[in-house]
Amino acid sequence: MRRYCVILLLFIVPASFHAQMSVLDSLKNSLRSVSADSSKLNTLSDIIYEYSEINWDSATFYADMALPICRSNKWLLSEAFILNIKGYVLMKKRMYPESYVCFQSAFVIAEDPSNQNKINPGLVDIMSSDPRLSILANIHHDFGHLMGTTGNIDKQVYHYTKTRELSEILKDVEMLGFVNMNLGRVYADMNRLDTALVMEKEAERIFLEANQIKYLGNVYRVMGNIYMEKNDETSALKHFHLGIKSAKASGNHSILGHIYSALTRYYLETKLDVDSGLHYSSMNLKVLQDMQSTDLGLVYTNLFQCYKLKHESDSAMKYIELAMITKDSISAQRMKSLNVVQNLSFDEKYRIQELEKENIQNQGKIRTYSLLGGLIFFLGYGLLLIRNNRKKNKANRALEAALENLKTTQTQLVHSEKMASLGELTAGIAHEIQNPLNFVNNFSDVSNELLDEMALEIEQGNYSEAKEILADVKQNLEKVSHHGRRADSIVKGMLQHSRTSNGQKEATDINALCDEYLRLSYHGIRAKDKMFNAGIKTDFDASMEKINLNTQDVGRVILNLLTNAFYAVNKRKQQAQSDYEPLVSVVTKNNKSNIEISVRDNGGGIPHHILDKIFQPFFTTKPTGEGTGLGLSLSYDIITKGHGGELIVNTIAGESTEFLIKIPK
Amino acid sequence: MKILVVDDEQDVQILFQQRFRKEIKNGELDFAFAFSGEEALSYLHNSDQKAVLILSDINMPGMSGLELLDQIKTHFHKPPPIVMMITAYGDEENFNTAKKLGADDFLTKPLDFQLLKDKLKHQSV
Numbered sequence: 001m002r003r004y005c006v007i008l009l010l011f012i013v014p015a016s017f018h019a020q021m022s023v024l025d026s027l028k029n030s031l032r033s034v035s036a037d038s039s040k041l042n043t044l045s046d047i048i049y050e051y052s053e054i055n056w057d058s059a060t061f062y063a064d065m066a067l068p069i070c071r072s073n074k075w076l077l078s079e080a081f082i083l084n085i086k087g088y089v090l091m092k093k094r095m096y097p098e099s100y101v102c103f104q105s106a107f108v109i110a111e112d113p114s115n116q117n118k119i120n121p122g123l124v125d126i127m128s129s130d131p132r133l134s135i136l137a138n139i140h141h142d143f144g145h146l147m148g149t150t151g152n153i154d155k156q157v158y159h160y161t162k163t164r165e166l167s168e169i170l171k172d173v174e175m176l177g178f179v180n181m182n183l184g185r186v187y188a189d190m191n192r193l194d195t196a197l198v199m200e201k202e203a204e205r206i207f208l209e210a211n212q213i214k215y216l217g218n219v220y221r222v223m224g225n226i227y228m229e230k231n232d233e234t235s236a237l238k239h240f241h242l243g244i245k246s247a248k249a250s251g252n253h254s255i256l257g258h259i260y261s262a263l264t265r266y267y268l269e270t271k272l273d274v275d276s277g278l279h280y281s282s283m284n285l286k287v288l289q290d291m292q293s294t295d296l297g298l299v300y301t302n303l304f305q306c307y308k309l310k311h312e313s314d315s316a317m318k319y320i321e322l323a324m325i326t327k328d329s330i331s332a333q334r335m336k337s338l339n340v341v342q343n344l345s346f347d348e349k350y351r352i353q354e355l356e357k358e359n360i361q362n363q364g365k366i367r368t369y370s371l372l373g374g375l376i377f378f379l380g381y382g383l384l385l386i387r388n389n390r391k392k393n394k395a396n397r398a399l400e401a402a403l404e405n406l407k408t409t410q411t412q413l414v415h416s417e418k419m420a421s422l423g424e425l426t427a428g429i430a431h432e433i434q435n436p437l438n439f440v441n442n443f444s445d446v447s448n449e450l451l452d453e454m455a456l457e458i459e460q461g462n463y464s465e466a467k468e469i470l471a472d473v474k475q476n477l478e479k480v481s482h483h484g485r486r487a488d489s490i491v492k493g494m495l496q497h498s499r500t501s502n503g504q505k506e507a508t509d510i511n512a513l514c515d516e517y518l519r520l521s522y523h524g525i526r527a528k529d530k531m532f533n534a535g536i537k538t539d540f541d542a543s544m545e546k547i548n549l550n551t552q553d554v555g556r557v558i559l560n561l562l563t564n565a566f567y568a569v570n571k572r573k574q575q576a577q578s579d580y581e582p583l584v585s586v587v588t589k590n591n592k593s594n595i596e597i598s599v600r601d602n603g604g605g606i607p608h609h610i611l612d613k614i615f616q617p618f619f620t621t622k623p624t625g626e627g628t629g630l631g632l633s634l635s636y637d638i639i640t641k642g643h644g645g646e647l648i649v650n651t652i653a654g655e656s657t658e659f660l661i662k663i664p665k
Numbered sequence: 666m667k668i669l670v671v672d673d674e675q676d677v678q679i680l681f682q683q684r685f686r687k688e689i690k691n692g693e694l695d696f697a698f699a700f701s702g703e704e705a706l707s708y709l710h711n712s713d714q715k716a717v718l719i720l721s722d723i724n725m726p727g728m729s730g731l732e733l734l735d736q737i738k739t740h741f742h743k744p745p746p747i748v749m750m751i752t753a754y755g756d757e758e759n760f761n762t763a764k765k766l767g768a769d770d771f772l773t774k775p776l777d778f779q780l781l782k783d784k785l786k787h788q789s790v
Contacts, residue, residue, distance in 0.1 A: 435674055438775040445778070446683045472683060479676055526724055536726050 024050050041069050041078060041120045048085050052092075053214075053254040055292055059089040070120070077119040080109035081135050088142045092254070094295070096150055103143045110136040130170060137166035137175055141182070148186060148389050153396075156186060156389075177206030181215060185222045188229070189390040197226050217247030217255040224262060233270065240266070253291050257299075260284035261386060264302045268309070278306040297326045301382040308375075323378050433490055436483035443476040443483075450476070489516070507546040508554070510595060514540065514586050517555055521562040525570070534569050537585035544590045549643055549663060557635040557647075561599040561659045562586070564631065567622070568603025568657060575604075594645070594665055600658040606651040614649065639663065666788070669697045671705040671721040671733065672751070684778045694785070702728025706736060709746070717746040718788060720772070720781075723759050731762055738767040747788060751776065 024047065031043045044066040051059035063086040070079035087102030109115055116132050144159035160183050167175035184199030200223045207216045220243030227236035240263055247256040260280045267277040281302040288296055300323035307316035454469040518536065525532055562584065569582035582602065589596040606614060613619045615636045639647040645663035670681055678698045688694040697712075699705035702725055709717070719737065723730035734748055749770040750763045760771060772781060 434774040439674075439676055439680065441775040442680050442684065442778065446680070450683070475679070476683070479679070483676075522726060523724055526729065531729070531731070533727055533729055533732065 037069050037073055038121050041066055041075070044069070045078075045082065045085075048082070048089075052085060052089055053252050056089045056093045057292065060086060060093070063089065073120070075118055075120045076109045076115045077117075077132055077135055080106040080115075080139065083109075084135065084139045084142055087139075088145065091142075091146045091149060096146065099146055103139060103146060106135075106139045107143070110139055133166055133170055134172065137163050137170065137172065140166065141175070141178060144182065148182075151389070153186065153190070153389065153393060157183070160186070173206055174210050174212050177203045177210065177212065178215065180206065181219050181222065184219075184226075186389070188222060188226050189387075189393050191229070191393075193226050193229055197223065200226065213246055213250045214252055215250075215255070217243045217245075217250060217252050217259065219243075220246060221255060221259050221262060224259070228262075228266065228270075233266075236266070253287050257284050257287045257291070257293075260287065261298060261302065264306075265386065268302070268305060274306055274309045277302070278310070281306055294326070295385075297323055297378070298382045298385040300326055301378040304375075304378070320375070320378065433487055436487040436490075439483040440480050440487070443479045447473045447476040447480075490520075505548045505550050508549050508551045509544070509546055510588055510597065511540040511544050513551065513555055514538070514558055514588060514597060517558045518562060518586055521559055521566060525563070525566045529570065532566075532570055534566060534582035534584050537583060539585070539587040541588045541590045544588055544595065547595055547663065547665060550638070553638045553642055554661075554663075557638050557661065558597065558599070560631040560635045561661075564659075565599055565601035565603065565657070568601050570603075572603045594662050597661040597663075598658055599661075600656060602656045605653040605655050605657050606649065607653060611649070611651065615647075666693070666785070667695045667697065667717050668785070669699060669705060669708060669717060669719045671699045671702065671719065671725075671730065673700055673722065673725040675700060685782075701725055702730065702733035702736075705733055709737070709741060718785070719746050719748045720751065721748065722751045723763070731759070731766060734763060734766045734768055749784070 027043055027047045027050065031040065031047065034040050034043060044062050048059050048062045048066065051062065063082050066082045067079060067086075070076070070082060083102045083106040087099045087106060090096075090099035090102060110132055113132070119131055140159045141163040144156045144163065147153075147159060148156035160179050164176065164179045164183075166172075167179060180199045181203035184196045184203060186196075187193075187199065188196035200219050203219045204216065204223075207213060207219065220239045224236045224239035224243060227233070227239060240259055243259045244256065247253075247259060260283045263280040264277050264284060267273040267280065281299055284299045285296070285303065288299055300319045304316050304319035304323055307313075307319060450469050450473050454466050454473070457463075457466040457469065515538070518538065522534075522536065565584045569584060573580055573582050584599070584601045587596075587598040587600070589598070610619075610621070615632050619633070636647050639645045639661055643663050645661060648660040648662070649657065650660065651657040670677060681696055681698075682689065685694055685696065689696065697708060699708050702721075705719070705721065706728075721730040721733055728736075730750060734750060737746060737748055747769045748767070749772055750759075750768045751772045751774060752759045752763065763771065770784060772784075
């Protein structure tokens, strides 16, 4: 808020609250005596302005009186002016949606150049050369407050910056003071303390030069907070006291309350000086009560703390109860106000959701009604009120850090999922490679022997015998090369599995791929659990042609599905009666437009209530440490995103599960 | 002597037949082959061969070599067949389990046929 009427500043420089009250009395007197709409509106504007930091209900009341006058005279710019003040006051009353609507209406009027001269004649003289831009600058400024209060820091900075641009065009030095003051506060919240201090000092200079002291107290308050952050307690205290002096001189009760509250925290938390804390929280309470403010939660909490530290449990109880009641009614009032307004911006809706959540949480906690619970909760709430923006910033930063952390962890988990399935494979591979190796060694040895024998037979002239042996040797050499290649492909498969996917697709023999991974996964499980066995049924479509796909990715999917299938039948076998025969079947089908791979098991099936979760990352039914919960989620991504296909699950609880892969040709 | 070789790898048959071509020719050894544990059991049920030596792989689809060993040692007493298990190299766990289940001897892959021949000679003596 700031004001336009220089006239007032000429004859009131309020030295105390009482002086201000008498100004208001005389304004109200003149309101009764004037009859022309123009004079009436001017007087109302002054009254609203005076009340804007003293009594928000009165300010709203007079704003609602002023608005119809603007409308009936089609003084649109005056309407925008009043709407802006009303928006500001509603924000102070925490009626955010209503405040938002006021500002939006004000924006619509002030942004339209054709409304340039639609203003109350009395105001024209005293406003700057361009009243529309001047009002627009004010709306941007106050809307910036709202954005900050509701946690939209980016928008807050945007609107303040807009205000600064307009003030520079208008050569409005005072407005520049306000923008500096507020940007300084935002930067302080962002922990850019030196930048913040520079801005506040600039604001102080401007306000002193222009003798505009209504918000000078606030400048000192922000400076005090900045020095607190910098751990310069002496400077902090000095500026808080400058602030008190200035706020008293200008009659800004709202800021005075804030400074008392800051001082209470200072004495309680930094100095552990309970008596001084009590002194300032009592002063704080008095100021707020004089203002008829209902926003007493924080001061009650502070008082509760003081009395608690002084071991005066009766007073402590009294204030914690008051704090609870206040908190409750403010919550209810906020909820009510929030529900009234529809069609808000997305940001506002988001904010409402947050408030609703907060409210639900609060009610739950109040119900527990333990002193300790109350203490922790209201301390949290108190801090929330003091440093609303600040906390949000911190929370945002923490969230961003957490998100970054989560991303790293996710990458690691995807990697460990790959490694885990590689581990499952290794045992299978060890076994698989022994067999071809056995043949390679033995067939070559025996061929050697056979050749010796053949030489003997030739010497003896038994050529038909020699020919027979020759045929055997030839057959053996074929076996050697067959099993050599088999070992080769097993090793290649393992290397491929551990390598990261390069996203390249190649013509792949689906049947061979299924067969390979079936063997690997089966032996992998067998290696882990000696007594495990399961029937395996395969039905590979002989008409299957080579399909273009990412071989290792799809191989990984098949491996995953098979590992799950074997796990399921094994689990059922451990629980079931002896006549249960575990069976895993793999069926491939070559259709016109796509190919199908079905992996079916007769394990326990998937319970209905978790069916929609199985493709979610990190969902697993395996005991901790046994599954990463990423297998099916990665599989799903590989088939759907990687190949434009489908991964369908058909399950009958207690009987069977089928995973069906469909990949388009 | 009658020897039953149990392995899911079909090429084992050719390998054994070649490795023991002399012994087969002069009737010293008589080989039968089964490609799964189940097949081995039904062979044992259906044949009344007196002296039977069984050579079995462990990792096979369906009934594993260890289950087969267990079945043989529980159900076939007269006369108790000699069972040699073929384990993968360094697989202590399978080795120990097989020993507990009563395996008579062990061989590791890749098979050393010279060693196997020595053992068979020892058995037949």
